[in-house]
Amino acid sequence: MSTFLLKLLTKIMGxxxxxxLAFSSLTMAIDSGNFEKAASFDKxxxxxxxxxxxxxxxxxxxxTDRDLKVVQLTDIHIGGGALSVKKDAKAMNAVxxxxxxxxxxxxxxxxxxxxxxxxxxGTFNNEISTKMLITLMETLGVYYTxxxxxxxxxxxxxxxxxxxxxxxxxxxxxxxxxxEGPEDVDGYGNHVIKVKNSQGIxxxxxxxxxxxxxTDGDILGIQWKYDNIHENQxxxxxxxxxxxxAKNKAIDPACPMFTSLAFFHIPLEEYGIAWNEFKANGYxxxxxxxxxxGWFHEGDEKSYCGIYPENLFETMLELGSTKGIFCxxxxxxxxVLEYKGILLTYGMSIDYLAYTNLNNEGAQRGCTVINLTQDxxxxxxxxxxxxxxxxxxxxxxxxxxxx
Numbered sequence: 593m594s595t596f597l598l599k600l601l602t603k604i605m606g607x608x609x610x611x612x613l614a615f616s617s618l619t620m621a622i623d624s625g626n627f628e629k630a631a632s633f634d635k636x637x638x639x640x641x642x643x644x645x646x647x648x649x650x651x652x653x654x655x656t657d658r659d660l661k662v663v664q665l666t667d668i669h670i671g672g673g674a675l676s677v678k679k680d681a682k683a684m685n686a687v688x689x690x691x692x693x694x695x696x697x698x699x700x701x702x703x704x705x706x707x708x709x710x711x712x713x714g715t716f717n718n719e720i721s722t723k724m725l726i727t728l729m730e731t732l733g734v735y736y737t738x739x740x741x742x743x744x745x746x747x748x749x750x751x752x753x754x755x756x757x758x759x760x761x762x763x764x765x766x767x768x769x770x771x772e773g774p775e776d777v778d779g780y781g782n783h784v785i786k787v788k789n790s791q792g793i794x795x796x797x798x799x800x801x802x803x804x805x806x807t808d809g810d811i812l813g814i815q816w817k818y819d820n821i822h823e824n825q826x827x828x829x830x831x832x833x834x835x836x837x838a839k840n841k842a843i844d845p846a847c848p849m850f851t852s853l854a855f856f857h858i859p860l861e862e863y864g865i866a867w868n869e870f871k872a873n874g875y876x877x878x879x880x881x882x883x884x885x886g887w888f889h890e891g892d893e894k895s896y897c898g899i900y901p902e903n904l905f906e907t908m909l910e911l912g913s914t915k916g917i918f919c920x921x922x923x924x925x926x927x928v929l930e931y932k933g934i935l936l937t938y939g940m941s942i943d944y945l946a947y948t949n950l951n952n953e954g955a956q957r958g959c960t961v962i963n964l965t966q967d968x969x970x971x972x973x974x975x976x977x978x979x980x981x982x983x984x985x986x987x988x989x990x991x992x993x994x995x
Contacts, residue, residue: 688728706743781800
């Protein structure tokens with residue numbers, strides 16, 4: 593980015609800052625009301641909630657002989673400002689309703705949890721919106737973790753990615769399983785959550801990655817130049833897969849490779865490659881692509897992946913552990929398809945704020961329910977929020993199903 597353009601953008605952001613600050617007193621009063629709402633929901637009722645513990649390697653670990661139920665939530669987009677009050681309340685209501693009904697063992701929030709964009713939210717403060725969502729999750733009493741998206745720590749945000757990471761990693765939180773990850777691996781929140789059986793063998797593992805935000809000088813994201821998962825993160829993933837497999841085989845030499853899933857925000861290029869191959873074949877399965885559910889509704893059925901090639905997908909194929917990848921980012925791409933034996937899922941989104949047309953539309957809004965058995969069988973269901981099975985403590989809004 594040129595010096596002139598950077599100075600111009602700085603001036604523009606200065607004007608926006610002045611406008612946002614004019615809302616500051618109103619924002620604080622409104623935030624108090626939405627914080628109260630976040631704390632007003634009933635705790636999710638479990639018959640026998642699994643409680644994870646820290647394993648000897650420092651990873652949060654569930655020990656059980658039954659399968660785990662995981663719910664993916666993505667692109668919640670809590671604004672936390674004077675302009676987003678009603679939309680924030682609707683987003684929290686949706687989260688609470690679905691988790692209360694699904695009663696998952698684990699919730700994974702795959703990025704863009706917050707959206708402190710001043711002309712839509714009325715604030716730059718990403719700490720307020722993050723704390724609001726944390727309050728909601730802790731009130732619901734479900735175990736959860738997060739992967740960061742491009743909006744969670746914007747260039748102009750009041751708090752850096754590191755500072756926001758510290759909020760989710762606060763040891764006083766009872767239900768957060770988020771870990772900031774190794775210091776020598778790029779990003780924040782690269783961590784693993786494991787599932788062991790009663791013999792101490794890891795049967796499943798969930799890998800969380802920071803897919804970063806913008807790159808190539810596009811600090812404000814206005815050119816849609818998104819970053820990729822970096823090489824040292826891929827090596828971190830590979831090292832962990834091999835380490836877990838080796839520990840399993842030390843217990844039982846005949847133990848097969850454990851099954852894992854991967855979660856992050858920005859999709860891999862394979863999402864677009866797979867969909868384009870499916871589309872080019874008349875929306876019919878090919879040798880490499882198998883369609884299960886949903887559709888790509890972004891523009892001309894486009895996937896907005898990182899702009900540079902990387903080899904995470906190839907590494908997953910090589911190791912043979914990961915059976916499914918879950919991302920968000922493209923709010924109206926909600927689909928499940930298999931590519932070369934790995935399930936690629938664009939999760940249902942929550943967003944009422946970022947895509948302005950979606951406030952009153954609802955076909956894309958919901959959660960993704962994931963069941964992974966200890967024998968490695970994976971099933972994924974895209975669930976719409978407006979189903980009767982998701983009764984809400986507060987009245988649901990009227991919406992249009994656009995497709």
